[in-house]
Amino acid sequence: xxxxxxxxxxxxxxxxxxxxxxxxxxxxxxxxxxxxxxxxxxxxxxxxxxxxxxxxxxxxxxxxxxxxxxxxxxxxxxxxxxxxxxxxxxxxxxxxxxxxxxxxxxxxxxxxxxxxxxxxxxxxxxxxxxxxxxxxxxxxxxxxxxxxxxxxxxxxxxxxxxxxxxxxxxxxxxxxxxxxxxxxxxxxxxxxxxxxxxxxxxxxxxxxxxxxxxxxxxxxxxx
Numbered sequence: 001x002x003x004x005x006x007x008x009x010x011x012x013x014x015x016x017x018x019x020x021x022x023x024x025x026x027x028x029x030x031x032x033x034x035x036x037x038x039x040x041x042x043x044x045x046x047x048x049x050x051x052x053x054x055x056x057x058x059x060x061x062x063x064x065x066x067x068x069x070x071x072x073x074x075x076x077x078x079x080x081x082x083x084x085x086x087x088x089x090x091x092x093x094x095x096x097x098x099x100x101x102x103x104x105x106x107x108x109x110x111x112x113x114x115x116x117x118x119x120x121x122x123x124x125x126x127x128x129x130x131x132x133x134x135x136x137x138x139x140x141x142x143x144x145x146x147x148x149x150x151x152x153x154x155x156x157x158x159x160x161x162x163x164x165x166x167x168x169x170x171x172x173x174x175x176x177x178x179x180x181x182x183x184x185x186x187x188x189x190x191x192x193x194x195x196x197x198x199x200x201x202x203x204x205x206x207x208x209x210x211x212x213x214x215x216x217x218x219x220x221x222x223x
Contacts, residue, residue: 002028006049008038021108035061046074056082071097072176077118129162165223168214
């Protein structure tokens, strides 16, 4: 079965090149030149795509704003594909939720290698992140080979942290990514569940080993 890929690229020559090249590697690419239309499409099925390729120089919206909005609704692997190659652009992109950055021009084969590398990691049944192991099939997370007794929400939050070590997540982003119906008060509910997770993994909020509070923003997992 072809892996669905979302491409947001307004340069039609570049869009055609990427689409045709990825089709040769059996990827099912849905391409948009208009970022607003792409976000509307993604909003309907935010978990449909595991990989999103994003240009930064777009009409109607700044590419960094698009990146942030994607991250608010999806955990997809975001690869920025842009002629903007300044280090400041890369730092900002990663800070807003991007996972990879390819500076144009680049060989399309490099894009395929990055996609395949991520998909191999994502499809592994069991992943190890520091002291933790994640079993995707049984939806269990263990610490030092001891399975944690987590609620569904706690599992989703900890899984999000472990999947993106050292990345800061705001409470708002955590709320949108998890998107559970019983999240009534965003800040208070997120804090409560993070507190429960800390207790279960033996983490001290004042001297954290795993989950660090980022003042005025949210949390990050210390990788």
